[in-house]
Amino acid sequence: xxxxxxxxxxxxxxxxxxxxxxxxxxxxxxxxxxxxxxxxxxxxxxxxxxxxxxxxxxxxxxxxxxxxxxxxxxxxxxxxxxxxxxxxxxxxxxxxxxxxxxxxxxxxxxxxxxxxxxxxxxxxxxxxxxxxxxxxxxxxxxxxxxxxxxxxxxxxxxxxxxxxxxxxxxxxxxxxxxxxxxxxxxxxxxxxxxxxxxxxxxxxxxxxxxxxxxxxxxxxxxxxxxxxxxxxxxxxxxxxxxxxxxxxxxxxxxxxxxx
DNA sequence: TACATTTGACCAAA
DNA sequence: TTTGGTCAAATGTA
Numbered sequence: 001x002x003x004x005x006x007x008x009x010x011x012x013x014x015x016x017x018x019x020x021x022x023x024x025x026x027x028x029x030x031x032x033x034x035x036x037x038x039x040x041x042x043x044x045x046x047x048x049x050x051x052x053x054x055x056x057x058x059x060x061x062x063x064x065x066x067x068x069x070x071x072x073x074x075x076x077x078x079x080x081x082x083x084x085x086x087x088x089x090x091x092x093x094x095x096x097x098x099x100x101x102x103x104x105x106x107x108x109x110x111x112x113x114x115x116x117x118x119x120x121x122x123x124x125x126x127x128x129x130x131x132x133x134x135x136x137x138x139x140x141x142x143x144x145x146x147x148x149x150x151x152x153x154x155x156x157x158x159x160x161x162x163x164x165x166x167x168x169x170x171x172x173x174x175x176x177x178x179x180x181x182x183x184x185x186x187x188x189x190x191x192x193x194x195x196x197x198x199x200x201x202x203x204x205x206x207x208x209x210x211x212x213x214x215x216x217x218x219x220x221x222x223x224x225x226x227x228x229x230x231x232x233x234x235x236x237x238x239x240x241x242x243x244x245x246x247x248x249x250x251x252x253x254x255x256x257x258x259x
Numbered sequence: 260t261a262c263a264t265t266t267g268a269c270c271a272a273a
Numbered sequence: 274t275t276t277g278g279t280c281a282a283a284t285g286t287a
Contacts (some may be wrong), residue, residue, distance in 0.1 A: 109264055111279060124278070128263095140278090264285070273276080 096153045101141050103161060118142065129161035136160065 096103075107130035114121045120143035127135040136157040144152045 108262090110281095113277060113279095116276065122277085126279095138278095169267075260287105262286090265281080267280105267282095269280080271276100271278090272284105273274100 059151070094155045096155065097144070098151055098153065099149065101151050101153065103139075105137070107139065115142065120144070127159060127161055133161040 025170040107125035108125055108128050108130075109125050111124040111238070112121050122140055122142045125139045125141065129135040140154045140156075140158045142152050142154075144150050164181045
């Protein structure tokens with residue numbers, strides 16, 4: 001019951017943020033038009049506050065639901081083949097529609113299934129480092145369009161494998177412009193912070209993608225770690241990005257849909 | 260030889 | 274009962 005109220009608050013804040021962002025966009029296109037609902041600066045503050053309050057609401061409310069879902073899955077796991085208690089993975093997922101399946105991570109395919117009412121089978125991937133580093137990240141990839149091929153990738157869990165984080169963090173510290181004097185930017189433009197040769201190609205391919213967030217992001221504002229839906233940012237998981245860049249200081253969206 | 264992919268079986272959730 | 278997620282043996286590839 002409380003989570004329902006909390007969800008309503010979250011939705012309200014997100015909608016407000018979207019509206020203010022739209023107003024800000026209009027203002028930025030007409031720099032002299034300051035007789036609207038507020039200056040660009042004021043709108044930026046409102047937007048930041050809206051997102052901050054949303055993050056706080058999520059942090060205080062829905063986390064329990066997410067945790068209970070994961071623990072259910074863990075507790076009921078048995079040793080028999082194929083006998084894994086599965087919860088329907090509706091929480092902690094990020095959906096990414098892209099022309100490419102590349103995202104800079106190492107994945108290993110562990111299954112493929114034909115899906116009802118879908119022309120194309122769904123492929124199941126887990127992180128390459130599942131066993132050596134207990135990385136629990138998985139993803140499902142489904143072709144949604146034949147020509148040109150478009151893929152809907154749904155990510156579950158988050159990468160805990162150290163190797164990739166190291167590479168990505170290095171790439172960020174090498175070239176991320178937001179770590180300098182522009183820490184309080186709210187940007188709706190695509191950024192290209194990755195200069196590492198290893199990550200350059202996946203990022204370029206991901207640059208054309210669109211992002212859909214069907215549910216709300218679980219996060220921990222106080223610790224600065226965001227289990228974010230911003231997966232498409234640079235084609236990298238946001239966990240380590242937010243560890244390096246203050247969550248409330250830098251929002252950087254390419255394309256987004258709130259509802 | 261080591262690692263990745265394919266594929267059918269198994270089983271829980273709906 | 275149906276559907277979808279995962280396992281693991283078989284197979285492929287570098």
